[in-house]
Amino acid sequence: MLCDDVRRVVYFFLDGSMGDRKQSEFRSHLDDCPDCETRTAAHRRLREFIRKRLSPIGAPEHLKIRLSASLHVSAE
Numbered sequence: 001m002l003c004d005d006v007r008r009v010v011y012f013f014l015d016g017s018m019g020d021r022k023q024s025e026f027r028s029h030l031d032d033c034p035d036c037e038t039r040t041a042a043h044r045r046l047r048e049f050i051r052k053r054l055s056p057i058g059a060p061e062h063l064k065i066r067l068s069a070s071l072h073v074s075a076e
C-alpha cells in the first residue's frame with residue numbers, strides 16, 4: 001500500500017468497513033510511515049471529537065423538535 005492509497009481509504013479504515021486483508025496492509029504501512037501514522041491519528045481524533053459533539057442528543061433531538069413544530073403548524 002502506498003501513501004496515496006492510505007489517504008484514499010483512511011475513512012474506511014476508521015469506519016471499520018475495510019476488509020481484514022486491506023486493514024492489515026494499512027496497519028503495516030502505518031508502522032513504516034510516520035507521516036501516514038500521524039495523519040491517521042489526526043483523522044481518528046477528529047472523528048471522535050465530532051461523534052462526541054453530535055451524540056447522543058445533538059442533531060436528532062433538535063430535528064425532532066423542529067419536526068413536531070412543523071407538524072403542529074400544518075395541523076392548524
Ligand SMILES: [Zn+2]
Pocket residue numbers: 002003006029033035036
Ligand atoms: Zn505513507
